[in-house]
Amino acid sequence: xxxxxxxxxxxxxxxxxxxxxxxxxxxxxxxxxxxxxxxxxxxxxxxxxxxxxxxxxxxxxxxxxxxxxxxxxxxxxxxxxxxxxxxxxxxxxxxxxxxxxxxxxxxxxxxxxxxxxxxxxxxxxxxxxxxxxxxxxxxxxxxxxxxxxxxxxxxxxxxxxxxxxxxxxxxxxxxxxxxxxxxxxxxxxxxxxxxxxxxxxxxxxxxxxxxxxxxxxxxxxxxxxxxxxxxxxxxxxxxxxxxxxxxxxxxxxxxxxxxxxxxxxxxxxxxxxxxxxxxxxxxxxxxxxxxxxxxxxxxxxxxxxxxxxxxxxxxxxxxxxxxxxxxxxxxxxxxxxxxxxxxxxxxxxxxxxxxxxxxxxxxxxxxxxxxxxxxxxxxxxxxxxxxxxxxxxxxxxxxxxxxxxxxxxxxxxxxxxxxxxxxxxxxxxxxxxxxxxxxxxxxxxxxxxxxxxxxxxxxxxxxxxxxxxxxxxxxxxxxxxxxxxxx
Numbered sequence: 001x002x003x004x005x006x007x008x009x010x011x012x013x014x015x016x017x018x019x020x021x022x023x024x025x026x027x028x029x030x031x032x033x034x035x036x037x038x039x040x041x042x043x044x045x046x047x048x049x050x051x052x053x054x055x056x057x058x059x060x061x062x063x064x065x066x067x068x069x070x071x072x073x074x075x076x077x078x079x080x081x082x083x084x085x086x087x088x089x090x091x092x093x094x095x096x097x098x099x100x101x102x103x104x105x106x107x108x109x110x111x112x113x114x115x116x117x118x119x120x121x122x123x124x125x126x127x128x129x130x131x132x133x134x135x136x137x138x139x140x141x142x143x144x145x146x147x148x149x150x151x152x153x154x155x156x157x158x159x160x161x162x163x164x165x166x167x168x169x170x171x172x173x174x175x176x177x178x179x180x181x182x183x184x185x186x187x188x189x190x191x192x193x194x195x196x197x198x199x200x201x202x203x204x205x206x207x208x209x210x211x212x213x214x215x216x217x218x219x220x221x222x223x224x225x226x227x228x229x230x231x232x233x234x235x236x237x238x239x240x241x242x243x244x245x246x247x248x249x250x251x252x253x254x255x256x257x258x259x260x261x262x263x264x265x266x267x268x269x270x271x272x273x274x275x276x277x278x279x280x281x282x283x284x285x286x287x288x289x290x291x292x293x294x295x296x297x298x299x300x301x302x303x304x305x306x307x308x309x310x311x312x313x314x315x316x317x318x319x320x321x322x323x324x325x326x327x328x329x330x331x332x333x334x335x336x337x338x339x340x341x342x343x344x345x346x347x348x349x350x351x352x353x354x355x356x357x358x359x360x361x362x363x364x365x366x367x368x369x370x371x372x373x374x375x376x377x378x379x380x381x382x383x384x385x386x387x388x389x390x391x392x393x394x395x396x397x398x399x400x401x402x403x404x405x406x407x408x409x410x411x412x413x414x415x416x417x418x419x420x421x422x423x424x425x426x427x428x429x430x431x432x433x434x435x436x437x438x439x440x441x442x443x444x445x446x447x448x449x450x451x452x453x454x455x456x457x458x459x460x461x462x463x464x465x466x467x468x469x470x471x472x473x474x475x476x477x478x479x480x481x482x483x484x485x486x487x
Contacts, residue, residue: 004029006225006481009075009170010232013116016063016074023059023074027052027120030076033167034121037485040148043161044078044121044168045139048088052076052120059118069116071232078168080159081122081139082129083109084203092205093125093136093155106203108172108220111236123158123171128206130323132182132393132423134158135402143400144186145482146449150397153183159223160187165485170233171223174204177319178393178427180221181454184439185392188450188480190469191223192230195460196434198250199237206326215322217431225479227440227469234462255464257386263296263468266303266381268390273308274425275413276391283443283451284389290476304381306374308429313347314370315428320356321364332357349421350407375433375459382458387468389453391426392439394418396449430456438465442477450480 004012004026015021031049038044059074079085082092084102091097105113113119124134124142134157135141142158144150145165152161156173160183163171173180175193184191199220207213222233238250257263267288269281285300292298324332335357342351359367381388394413401420403409409420430437437454444450455472457464473479 004169005033005166005486006479007169008226008229009077009224010071010229012169013070013072013075016059017068017116019063023056023063023118024053026074027056027076027118030120030167030169033165037145037165037167040143041145041161041165042140042142043123043152043158043165045081045124045158046089046122048120051087052118055118059116071115071236072112072170073116075117075169076120077112077117077170078121078123078159078162079109079119079172080156080174081125082155082174082205083172084205084209085109085119085122088119088122090122090205091138092129093127093138094205095137097205097209098138100209102203102209104203107200107239108237109203111239112172115236117170121168123162125156125158126154128326129155129174129179131155131406132178133400133402141400141402144397145485146187146397149399150449151186151400153186153397155179156223157183160184160189163187163189163223163225164482166481169224170229172220173223174218174220175427175431176215176218176322177424177431180223181392181427181437181439181452182423184223185452186397186450188441188452188482189223189225190227190230190441190479191439192221192234192462192466193431193437194219194221194234194237195436195462198462200239208326217319217322219431227438227466227473230438230469231466234466252460252463255386255467260291260295260471263291263387264385265291265296265298266385266388267298267300268303268388271308273312274394274422274429275416275418276394276426277396277413277445279445280391280394280396280451284391284453287442287453287472287476288389294475299385302381302385304377306377308425310370311374311432312425312428313352314367314374315432316352316424317356317359317367318364318371318432319428320353321359324357324359327357349419371432378433378435379458382461386457386464388456390429390456392452392454393423393426395423396445396451426454430454434459436460436462436465438469440469440472440477441479442472444480
C-alpha cells in the first residue's frame with residue numbers, strides 16, 4: 001500500500017471507507033510527519049491526538065461493516081487556529097484566549113467533520129489573525145518549509161506550511177486581505193477564496209467567541225496540495241449560517257467553456273500602483289502564454305475600468321472598519337484624533353488605516369457605494385472574459401520581520417524598498433468586490449521560492465476558477481514539495 005504523503009485527501013477517504021487503507025495507520029503516518037518536521041516549522045501548535053486515535057479506530061470499525069462516514073471518512077486533518085473546534089483550544093492568536101476551549105465547532109469545521117474528517121491538530125496564526133506573517137505570544141513563529149529563515153505568510157500561515165511539509169492532507173483557511181492567498185503563494189500550494197457568503201463564517205475567531213455577526217469581507221475556504229481536492233472540499237463547505245432562518249441552497253453557474261479553445265483569459269501581471277517582482281510578473285505572463293499556445297484566447301492588456309488606487313483606499317477603509325469592532329476603545333479614540341487633525345484628502349499609510357478604524361456609518365455607506373460601483377465594473381469586465389490571471393502579492397516569501405511598529409516594516413520589490421502595507425494591494429483588488437479567487441503554484445523564483453497566481457472570475461463563478469486551476473494542474477504545473485520533505 002502506498003504511503004499517504006501528498007496524496008489526495010479524498011482519495012484517502014475513499015480507500016479508508018472501502019477498507020483498502022487503515023485510518024489508524026494513516027493518522028500515525030501524519031503524527032510521524034509531525035514529530036519529524038514540526039519542531040523546526042512550528043506549524044501545528046495545538047494537538048488532539050488521543051481523541052483522534054480513538055476516532056480513527058472507530059473509522060476502521062465502521063469501514064469493516066460497510067459503513068461510510070462520507071467523502072473524508074477517517075482522514076486526519078489539521079485546522080487553522082481561528083476555527084472554533086469543540087474540545088480543542090482555539091485562540092485566533094489572542095493571548096487572552098490561550099485557555100479557550102469551545103463547546104461547539106465552527107460551521108465550516110462541522111462540514112469537514114460531517115464528511116468524516118478527524119481533526120488531530122490546530123495550525124498557527126498571527127495575533128488576531130491580523131498579519132501576513134504567522135507569529136504570536138502564545139505559540140511563537142511559524143517558518144516556511146522552503147526556507148526556515150522566510151515567513152510562511154498569514155494569517156493561514158501554519159496551515160500552508162503544514163500542507164507544504166506533508167504534515168496534513170487538507171486544511172481550512174480564512175481570508176480578509178490575502179490570508180488564504182498569500183500563504184498559498186509563499187508555500188507553493190493551492191487555495192480557494194470563495195465568493196463572499198457561500199461558506200458560513202459562524203465560529204471563526206476573531207470576532208470574539210459567541211459573536212453571531214458575520215463580517216462583510218471575510219470568507220472561509222479550503223487549502224490543499226491539489227486543485228481537485230480544493231473543488232471537492234469547496235463543495236463540502238457550501239452551507240448556510242445556522243443562525244439564519246429557513247433552509248437555502250445555491251446553484252453555482254457551471255463554467256461557460258467546455259474546451260481550451262472556448263476559454264477567454266485576461267492577464268494583469270503588474271501595475272504601476274502595485275508593482276510586482278519581475279520574476280512573479282514573468283511567471284504569470286508565461287502561464288498566460290501557455291494557455292494561449294494551448295488554444296485559449298488570451299488578452300494581456302485588458303483591465304477593468306476602475307482605478308486600483310481608489311480600490312485600495314476603499315478596501316482599506318472597509319477592512320479596517322470591520323476590524324475596528326474588536327479593537328480597544330482607546331485605539332479608536334486615538335484614530336479619531338489623528339483623522340480630525342489631518343488634511344481631508346490625506347490618504348497615505350498609516351493615516352488611511354486610522355480613517356478606517358474611526359469611520360462613521362455615513363462614511364461607511366459612501367464607501368460601500370464605491371465598492372458596489374467597483375463590483376459593477378468587474379461584472380462588465382467579465383462579460384468579455386472567463387477568468388483573470390493576476391499576482392497574489394508583490395513578492396515571494398521574505399525573511400521574518402516582527403518589527404512591532406508595522407508601519408516601519410519594508411519589503412523589497414525589484415531592488416526598491418517599499419511599504420509592507422503594499423502586500424495587501426493585490427489581495428484587496430479581488431476581495432473588495434467579493435470575487436472568487438483560486439491560487440495555483442506556477443513556478444519558482446531564482447532563489448528557489450514558490451510563485452503562485454490568482455485565478456479570478458465574476459461573483460459566484462467559483463466553478464470557473466476551480467476548473468481553470470485543474471486545467472493548469474493537469475497540463476502546466478502542479479504542486480512541488482520543498483527539498484527534504486519527500487521522504
